[in-house]
Amino acid sequence: xxxxxxxxxxxxxxxxxxxxxxxxxxxxxxxxxxxxxxxxxxxxxxxxxxxxxxxxxxxxxxxxxxxxxxxxxxxxxxxxxxxxxxxxxxxxxxxxxxxxxxxxxxxxxxxxxxxxxxxxxxxxxxxxxxxxxxxxxxxxxxxxxxxxxxxxxxxxxxxxxxxxxxxxxxxxxxxxxxxxxxxxxxxxxx
Amino acid sequence: xxxxxxxxxxxxxxxxxxxxxxxxxxxxxxxxxxxxxxxxxxxxxxxxxxxxxxxxxxxxxxxxxxxxxxxxxxxxxxxxxxxxxxxxxxxxxxxxxxxxxxxxxxxxxxxxxxxxxxxxxxxxxxxxxxxxxxxxxxxxxxxxxxxxxxxxxxxxxxxxxxxxxxxxxxxxxxxxxxxxxxxxxxxxxx
Numbered sequence: 256x257x258x259x260x261x262x263x264x265x266x267x268x269x270x271x272x273x274x275x276x277x278x279x280x281x282x283x284x285x286x287x288x289x290x291x292x293x294x295x296x297x298x299x300x301x302x303x304x305x306x307x308x309x310x311x312x313x314x315x316x317x318x319x320x321x322x323x324x325x326x327x328x329x330x331x332x333x334x335x336x337x338x339x340x341x342x343x344x345x346x347x348x349x350x351x352x353x354x355x356x357x358x359x360x361x362x363x364x365x366x367x368x369x370x371x372x373x374x375x376x377x378x379x380x381x382x383x384x385x386x387x388x389x390x391x392x393x394x395x396x397x398x399x400x401x402x403x404x405x406x407x408x409x410x411x412x413x414x415x416x417x418x419x420x421x422x423x424x425x426x427x428x429x430x431x432x433x434x435x436x437x438x439x440x441x442x443x444x445x
Numbered sequence: 446x447x448x449x450x451x452x453x454x455x456x457x458x459x460x461x462x463x464x465x466x467x468x469x470x471x472x473x474x475x476x477x478x479x480x481x482x483x484x485x486x487x488x489x490x491x492x493x494x495x496x497x498x499x500x501x502x503x504x505x506x507x508x509x510x511x512x513x514x515x516x517x518x519x520x521x522x523x524x525x526x527x528x529x530x531x532x533x534x535x536x537x538x539x540x541x542x543x544x545x546x547x548x549x550x551x552x553x554x555x556x557x558x559x560x561x562x563x564x565x566x567x568x569x570x571x572x573x574x575x576x577x578x579x580x581x582x583x584x585x586x587x588x589x590x591x592x593x594x595x596x597x598x599x600x601x602x603x604x605x606x607x608x609x610x611x612x613x614x615x616x617x618x619x620x621x622x623x624x625x626x627x628x629x630x631x632x633x634x635x
Contacts, residue, residue: 275554277467353553360550362608363543364465373610397622403611404623407601414600418552420563421593432587433594437626 264312272353307371313351330389454502462543497561503541520579
């Protein structure tokens with residue numbers, strides 16, 4: 256990924272976060288990024304290609320931020336930090352989250368988005384699954400399922416957070432509650 | 446709620462499921478319901494009032510369907526049935542779920558939707574919390590949090606289900622996995 260491509264994808268996320276996906280034109284993103292529309296087509300082929308690359312970009316930016324907290328002491332701390340990285344008071348994360356949420360909602364109506372979204376979600380799930388496996392408690396062969404449950408919960412909580420229904424602190428408390436219930440035995444040792 | 450109001454709200458859910466919320470006009474819903482626009486304004490005041498009533502209607506329809514499975518043997522069965530009622534191959538549930546998902550996504554951009562959405566979500570959360578309390582395992586004073594986690598997870602899974610990323614069966618398996626991890630001690634008795 257070149258610096259120029261990075262700039263374009265950041266601009267795409269900002270455009271989507273501001274006005275949604277429906278009605279978004281490639282021209283709007285080019286204008287936001289300060290580049291020509293033809294350069295944008297050169298790099299991303301068409302609107303679907305641009306949106307697919309934007310999804311990956313959002314996921315990678317969030318993954319970079321998550322690594323900030325990934326030095327926790329225990330594997331459980333690191334899993335928690337990975338998930339908490341999705342909902343925090345940070346402009347990049349907030350913009351990326353709105354754009355992701357909007358792309359997810361739009362995929363119900365625009366089938367062209369579904370493939371890229373499934374691909375990027377699978378990448379996200381496998382990152383969470385790897386962190387889950389390190390805790391050693393995702394036994395019983397259900398790590399994939401638990402990872403999918405956790406990322407789905409993050410998406411559900413993000414929707415409420417972005418719509419102002421719960422605060423950043425409330426969302427993060429709910430993530431911690433869920434991780435501790437799902438990963439450690441309930442109502443016993445904690 | 447009169448039969449006529451019910452007909453209008455069903456029509457509103459169908460319109461939203463078909464074309465989304467953005468750009469939806471009161472006139473479209475009146476046409477779909479086969480009533481005059483003025484009757485619709487008479488019952489629901491304005492577009493925001495119509496959308497708020499539609500949210501409640503979707504929640505109530507889903508609650509009615511959930512009751513079908515609410516005769517399970519144990520409290521855990523009943524909680525599971527309540528949550529599974531949200532994702533199933535049923536036209537009313539599918540239409541309601543698309544409309545709810547779309548209204549949730551739109552509330553990020555249209556602040557007028559936020560109050561009604563928070564109100565209806567609170568009703569849903571308290572229904573789940575009541576079922577949770579009956580299982581006797583939502584101890585530690587965190588029933589409200591666990592209910593919010595479970596309904597957020599349902600919203601996250603619904604988004605993937607509606608966009609064709611996971612099948613009905615896969616979504617339902619994930620719900621069961623989550624309920625059993627969250628409600629019963631993990632990796633022990635099951």
